[in-house]
Amino acid sequence: MPQNLPxxxxxxxxxxxxxxxxxxxxxxxxxxxxxxxxxxxxxxxGVTSWARLALACHLTHxxxxxxxxxxxxLVAAQPALLGEDARGVPGSWGPxxxxxANLGRTAIVELLFGVGAxxxxxxxxxxxxxGQLATARKLFEYGARPRPGAVMGPAETLNAAGLExxxxxxxxxxxxxxxxxxxxxxxxxxxARNPDGKHACLALCANxxxxxxxxxxxxxxxxxxxxxxxxxxxxxxxxxxxxxxxEIYPPALGCDQDESLALHGTPIAGGTLLHLAxxxxxxxxxxxxxxxxxxxxxxxxxxLNGFGGHTALFGCVVSQPFRTGRQRDAEAARLLLxxxxxxxxxxxxxxxxxFVEDESTxxxxxxxxxxxxxxxxxxxxxxxxxxxxIAEHGGTL
Numbered sequence: 001m002p003q004n005l006p007x008x009x010x011x012x013x014x015x016x017x018x019x020x021x022x023x024x025x026x027x028x029x030x031x032x033x034x035x036x037x038x039x040x041x042x043x044x045x046g047v048t049s050w051a052r053l054a055l056a057c058h059l060t061h062x063x064x065x066x067x068x069x070x071x072x073x074l075v076a077a078q079p080a081l082l083g084e085d086a087r088g089v090p091g092s093w094g095p096x097x098x099x100x101a102n103l104g105r106t107a108i109v110e111l112l113f114g115v116g117a118x119x120x121x122x123x124x125x126x127x128x129x130x131g132q133l134a135t136a137r138k139l140f141e142y143g144a145r146p147r148p149g150a151v152m153g154p155a156e157t158l159n160a161a162g163l164e165x166x167x168x169x170x171x172x173x174x175x176x177x178x179x180x181x182x183x184x185x186x187x188x189x190x191x192a193r194n195p196d197g198k199h200a201c202l203a204l205c206a207n208x209x210x211x212x213x214x215x216x217x218x219x220x221x222x223x224x225x226x227x228x229x230x231x232x233x234x235x236x237x238x239x240x241x242x243x244x245x246x247e248i249y250p251p252a253l254g255c256d257q258d259e260s261l262a263l264h265g266t267p268i269a270g271g272t273l274l275h276l277a278x279x280x281x282x283x284x285x286x287x288x289x290x291x292x293x294x295x296x297x298x299x300x301x302x303x304l305n306g307f308g309g310h311t312a313l314f315g316c317v318v319s320q321p322f323r324t325g326r327q328r329d330a331e332a333a334r335l336l337l338x339x340x341x342x343x344x345x346x347x348x349x350x351x352x353x354x355f356v357e358d359e360s361t362x363x364x365x366x367x368x369x370x371x372x373x374x375x376x377x378x379x380x381x382x383x384x385x386x387x388x389x390i391a392e393h394g395g396t397l
Contacts (some may be wrong), residue, residue: 007044007045007046008045009045009046009047009056009087009088009089009091011087011091011093012060012061012064013053013056013057013060013087014057014061015054015057015058015061018041018053018054018057021041022034022037022038022041022050023037025037025040025041035050038050038053041053045089046089046090047087047088047089048088052088053088055074055078055081055088056086056087056088056089058070058074059071059074059081059086059096060086060087060099062074063086063096063099063100063103063105063108064103066105066107066108068107068108068111071096071100071108071111071112072111072115075096075112075115076115079115079116081095081096082095082096082097082112082115082116082117082118083095083118083119086098086099087099092126093126094119094122094123094126095117095119095122096108096112096117097109097112097113097117097119097120097123098119098122098123098126099126100112100123100135101123101124101126101127101130101132101135101136101139102126102127102129102130102132103130103132104127104130104132104134104135105135106134106135106138109123109135109138109139110138113139113142120139120142120143120144121144121145121147123135123139123144124136124139124140124144124145124146125146125147125150125153126153127139127162128146128150128153128154128159128162128163128165128166129153129154129156129157129159129162130157130159130162131154131157131159131160131161131162133161133162133165136162136165140169146166146169146170146171147176148172148174148175148176148178149174149175149176149177149182150166150171151163151166151167151171151172151173151174151183152175152176152182152183152186154166154201155183155184155186155187155190155201156186156190156192157190157192157194157197158187158190158192158193158194158197158198158201159194159197159201160196160197160200160201160204163183163201163204164200164204167204167208173205173208173210179254180210181210181253181254182254183205184202184205184210184212184253184254185249185253185254185255185256187201187202187205187221188221188249188253188255189249189255189256189262189263190263191263191320191322191355192322193280193281193320194281195223195280195281195282195283195284196223198221198223198280199222199223199224202221202222203222210253212253213250213252213253214227214231215231215247215250216228216231216232216238216243216273217243217247217248217250217273217276218250219231220273220276220277220280220282220285221280223282223284223285225284225285225288228273228285228288232292238273239272239273239289239292239293239294239295240272240294240295240298241272242270242271242272242298242300242301243270243271243272243273243276244269244270244301245257245259245262245269245270248268248269248271248276249262260352260361261354263320263354264279264319264320265279265315265318265319265320265321265351265381266279266310266314266315266317266318266319266349266351266372267300267308267310267349267350267351268300268315269300270300270301270302270303270308271300271310271312271315272294272298272300272312273285273289273294274286274289274290274294274296274298274312274336275300275312275315277289277312277332278312278315278316278319278329278332278336279315279319279320281328283328283331283332286332286335287335290335290336290339296311296312296313296336296339296340296341297311297340297341297342297345298311298312299311299345299347300347302348305350306348306365307348307349307350307363308347308348308349309346309347309348310345310347310349310372311336311341311342311345311347311369312332312336312341313333313336313337313341313342313343313345313369313390314345314347314349314369314372315332316329316330316332316333316336316369316383316386316389316390317329317333317369317370317372317373317376317382317383317386317387317390318351318372318373318376318381318382318383319381319383320381321380321381327385329383329385329386330383330385330386330388330389332386333386333389333390334389337389337390337393343368343369343370343390343391343393343394343395343396344368344369344394344395344396345368345369346366346367346368347366347367347372348363348364348365348366348367349363349364349367349372350362350363350364351364351376353377353378353381356378358377358378362376362377364376368395368396368397369387369390369395370387370390370391370395370396370397371397373386373387374387374397
């Protein structure tokens, strides 16, 4: 992250953790007063004061705990909180009513609306994004309406319930500029990993008239084993062939053609269907591909600079952390290893992460899957359970 930007405050900031950080800062900075370290820490997060940061912790904790009495007490003491971000720093979760809508805390939403909260439309959008339909319906009853581009929220989170609800209300399947492909592109390219939700969202798009290409990669995105089987019947080579970035993220569906912007861990451009199934958590399809005889050690294509050449096993080690179900990486690794995947395959990889502190490109030459994980520059993206599974099968650094 550029140095002129504040640190990223967690969605659910915890006072005990911030206390610990302030005490560490006091020791490291040479300051003599804890209050000075606390103020510096608060400002590093973009919050005006330690008192405001502590208040954010108390308020958000009460909302998470569905503690309406505490929320009521806090906003009664400081009515300005109704119009401020609940965390004290601008963010997508928004003011207290919107923050509560994210979590489906309908009683707190009712309370805050009753005392003058005005962020109806934003709260409604957040409820739809998170699939909190009871809360969304209550906000709709209060007068909230879908904003232009509202469908982009549930497309980002692969939330089929929220997307279906918005379409039922007549929200257009487009972004705020009227681009009808934008929601589909986002469904394919989002950081989220939720196969069932993604399949349902893409089915909603197809029902709304979006034409999805009849290709193996798109069939995998849609979770359509029947289509994959039909395609395999026409072309058996699909089990081992590699797919370009453009085939995985079709330009015809509005997808971004800059490979460095892709929101995954291990690169998948130039990979096989196994690579793509591992990256997208498509466990049912992964098992089907293995039953059909997909070769586990087929390598991704190698570019002119020698980067690429990795097997699907590498994708089990470095993967998108902003999702539930990361245990699937270890499960995928065990499935591949059981079919004879080489735990000490070697490849050279280049990777740039987005929306993290370090967005520079890093290069890793001649690494095994375990060395790929051990050397990776952001350990939050490394799955240690998958690494243990590989080590148990003879993997080394």
